[in-house]
Amino acid sequence: HVIYVNGAYKDDSPNITPLGKLIHDFNCINADDMYYPVLAERTRYLKEDAKGVVTMCRVVEELAKEMLSEAAVKIVDSGKMTLEEIAECIGLSVDELKAPENAN
Numbered sequence: 001h002v003i004y005v006n007g008a009y010k011d012d013s014p015n016i017t018p019l020g021k022l023i024h025d026f027n028c029i030n031a032d033d034m035y036y037p038v039l040a041e042r043t044r045y046l047k048e049d050a051k052g053v054v055t056m057c058r059v060v061e062e063l064a065k066e067m068l069s070e071a072a073v074k075i076v077d078s079g080k081m082t083l084e085e086i087a088e089c090i091g092l093s094v095d096e097l098k099a100p101e102n103a104n
C-alpha cells in the first residue's frame with residue numbers, strides 16, 4: 001500500500017497525534033529529536049555510523065544515475081543529442097546510462 005500525507009502538516013497541540021509524531025520524525029534532522037525509537041535508530045545508523053553512511057551514499061548515487069538515465073532518454077528522444085554524446089558530457093558510460101541499477 002502507498003499512503004500519501006502532507007509533509008507540511010504540523011501538529012503542535014499538547015496531545016500530538018501519532019500521525020503528527022510520524023510527520024515530525026520524517027522532517028527531523030537529528031535522531032535525538034524524534035519520537036519513534038525505530039526511526040531514530042535507523043536515522044542514527046544512516047547518518048552517524050560509517051557503514052550506514054556508505055550505504056546511504058550508495059543509494060543516493062544509484063538514484064542520481066537513475067535520474068540521469070531518465071533525463072538522457074528524454075534528451076535522445078527529443079533528437080538534440082545522442083546517448084553517446086550525453087554519456088561523454090556527464091562522465092558515465094553508455095551502459096551506465098542504459099542500466100543504472102546494474103552499474104557500480
